[in-house]
Amino acid sequence: MKKILLATLAAVIASGAVLTSVQTASAQYYDGPYRYDRRGPPPPPYRDPPRKQRHHGNGSVIAGGIAAGILGGVIAGALANDSGPRYVEPPPPPPPRCWFEDRQVRNSYDGGWHMESMRVCQ
Numbered sequence: 001m002k003k004i005l006l007a008t009l010a011a012v013i014a015s016g017a018v019l020t021s022v023q024t025a026s027a028q029y030y031d032g033p034y035r036y037d038r039r040g041p042p043p044p045p046y047r048d049p050p051r052k053q054r055h056h057g058n059g060s061v062i063a064g065g066i067a068a069g070i071l072g073g074v075i076a077g078a079l080a081n082d083s084g085p086r087y088v089e090p091p092p093p094p095p096p097r098c099w100f101e102d103r104q105v106r107n108s109y110d111g112g113w114h115m116e117s118m119r120v121c122q
Contacts, residue, residue, distance in 0.1 A: 097122045
């Protein structure tokens, strides 16, 4: 998932770099060091005409900023959440096999013997 998001982010950045606005190129012949004697002077540089702002107070710029912020937050959250491998504790060892057996035990009070149930584990 992390690789997919990083590849998508790289594609967005690369496409943004390709589509950035640059100055327009001046198409003219080049005959060496500035020889315009046959064709006249170079054309004047192109200047964009002034744009009219068409927001009309409808908040489209604010909505676009909010949408971009939410999308960036989702991408950043997805990248931050994928923390990689985690330590998982191994399962506990199986309990020992135990059972009860009746055994004769010496009685310390009168020197005799009696039977007791004792737990025996392997």
